[in-house]
Amino acid sequence: DYNDVVYKTRREKFNAIVKEIEEEHRKGRPLLVGTVSVETSELLSRMLKRAGIVHSVLNAKYHQMEAEIVARAGQPGAVTIATNMAGRGTDIKLGPGVAERGGLHVIGTERHEARRIDRQLRGRCARQGDPGSSRFYVSLEDDPMRLFGSGRIANIMEKVGMKEGEPLESRLLNRSIETAQKRVEQHNYSIRKRTLEFDDVMNKQREVIYGFRNEVLRTENPRSMIFNVIEEVVADRAEQHMPHDKPVDEWDLKGLINWANVTFPLGLRREQVEPLLAGAAQAKDHSETSEKVAQFLMARIKDAYAAKEANEDPAALKTLERYVILNAVDRLWQEHLYNMDALRTGIGLRAYGQRDPLVEYKAEAFKLFEEMQAQIKNEIANNTFRSSTSLAAFEKFLAALPKQLLHAQATAFGGTPGAGGAPAQRREPAAVHPGAVEEAIAAAARPVRRESRKVGRNEPCPCGSGKKFKHCCGA
Numbered sequence: 001d002y003n004d005v006v007y008k009t010r011r012e013k014f015n016a017i018v019k020e021i022e023e024e025h026r027k028g029r030p031l032l033v034g035t036v037s038v039e040t041s042e043l044l045s046r047m048l049k050r051a052g053i054v055h056s057v058l059n060a061k062y063h064q065m066e067a068e069i070v071a072r073a074g075q076p077g078a079v080t081i082a083t084n085m086a087g088r089g090t091d092i093k094l095g096p097g098v099a100e101r102g103g104l105h106v107i108g109t110e111r112h113e114a115r116r117i118d119r120q121l122r123g124r125c126a127r128q129g130d131p132g133s134s135r136f137y138v139s140l141e142d143d144p145m146r147l148f149g150s151g152r153i154a155n156i157m158e159k160v161g162m163k164e165g166e167p168l169e170s171r172l173l174n175r176s177i178e179t180a181q182k183r184v185e186q187h188n189y190s191i192r193k194r195t196l197e198f199d200d201v202m203n204k205q206r207e208v209i210y211g212f213r214n215e216v217l218r219t220e221n222p223r224s225m226i227f228n229v230i231e232e233v234v235a236d237r238a239e240q241h242m243p244h245d246k247p248v249d250e251w252d253l254k255g256l257i258n259w260a261n262v263t264f265p266l267g268l269r270r271e272q273v274e275p276l277l278a279g280a281a282q283a284k285d286h287s288e289t290s291e292k293v294a295q296f297l298m299a300r301i302k303d304a305y306a307a308k309e310a311n312e313d314p315a316a317l318k319t320l321e322r323y324v325i326l327n328a329v330d331r332l333w334q335e336h337l338y339n340m341d342a343l344r345t346g347i348g349l350r351a352y353g354q355r356d357p358l359v360e361y362k363a364e365a366f367k368l369f370e371e372m373q374a375q376i377k378n379e380i381a382n383n384t385f386r387s388s389t390s391l392a393a394f395e396k397f398l399a400a401l402p403k404q405l406l407h408a409q410a411t412a413f414g415g416t417p418g419a420g421g422a423p424a425q426r427r428e429p430a431a432v433h434p435g436a437v438e439e440a441i442a443a444a445a446r447p448v449r450r451e452s453r454k455v456g457r458n459e460p461c462p463c464g465s466g467k468k469f470k471h472c473c474g475a
Contacts (some may be wrong), residue, residue, distance in 0.1 A: 336369070
């Protein structure tokens with residue numbers, strides 16, 4: 001392994017390479033010339049053609065002949081130009097009389113970013129104890145030298161007073177070049193490590209989603225998983241409309257009932273839920289009240305599902321229940337992947353604000369993941385009663401539901417199930433005033449006007465907690 005030969009320019013370097021190829025070719029030695037890119041191999045091929053040297057070019061454009069070209073590379077006088085990845089896995093066997101002439105000679109047209117690739121190229125010259133030699137040619141215009149190592153070497157060449165075309169060769173230069181390669185390797189390692197840290201965030205989310213999805217595929221009772229999801233959704237909604245830290249008179253019971261009637265075919269009325277609020281005003285902890293309401297809603301939902309099940313095909317119902325969950329998971333997970341890609345693309349700009357992009361990415365990714373999980377649960381709850389094993393079964397289920405107008409809102413489901421979850425007798429819709437719909441639309445279109453003055457962010461909160469509004473109800 002000879003020391004590297006360093007030139008100032010690429011032109012000088014390639015002229016020296018062609019000159020060495022001509023000298024070794026006249027001796028009858030086979031040569032393997034390693035290049036970094038296809039463009040370099042084609043450039044060198046054109047120079048050898050002008051010099052009248054017969055050679056073979058092995059790169060990505062001629063991969064069909066790869067094994068055959070490499071197998072002939074050890075014959076006397078053969079000249080083979082190959083890119084880094086070409087010819088791996090095929091032995092270069094020396095032809096007759098080649099060992100006596102010095103064996104295969106390997107020429108590297110430039111140093112690679114990784115020392116590992118250089119060593120692999122050098123190793124091609126000596127197969128299982130065969131004689132051989134190797135030499136690398138370097139110019140200060142090569143990318144690794146230009147970016148990481150040319151300054152010190154250029155100073156040395158200027159102090160020595162070298163002329164154009166004059167090479168510089170020493171063991172000290174080899175160390176400098178290896179130092180430049182180490183810097184490139186460290187830079188590439190830091191990039192790979194950073195990429196892995198970003199990918200770990202996505203991988204943890206992937207494990208959670210695919211774990212849940214596999215559980216759905218393997219379970220023999222997907223209905224229990226649906227009811228578990230619905231129970232979480234109902235509990236969250238009950239707590240959202242009946243917050244524990246607010247007085248009872250500020251609870252949005254009407255909003256909770258409207259949501260339950262739109263999402264599930266319950267046909268609830270306010271007077272059915274109000275008895276559960278007895279004693280809530282005097283209680284210090286409102287969590288028991290919201291739990292009671294959530295349990296009441298879950299009982300009505302299970303009764304409604306039992307009425308729906310009576311019309312379904314039992315053989316296909318389990319497949320339908322599994323599909324309801326998987327459809328929500330797959331669709332929203334795909335949307336989440338697009339959102340994560342968009343987040344990853346622009347998160348690097350946070351560095352201009354003196355923030356660590358990785359920390360910001362983890363925080364934003366966690367928020368997106370929580371939102372996606374909530375959307376999956378809501379979609380499962382919404383689609384449970386909006387899917388059926390057949391159109392006839394769905395029509396029977398709708399026909400059994402009572403038809404009534406709830407707060408002048410047209411909902412997908414309405415009605416009041418009878419006792420024990422059995423649907424009540426069908427009734428005709430109540431009479432509606434001819435202009436009721438137009439009045440409701442006009443009222444919704446009118447701007448909302450605040451009856452009391454706006455509370456400032458730093459003023460005491462009107463709820464009487466003693467905190468500032470921005471830290472309490474205005475958080």
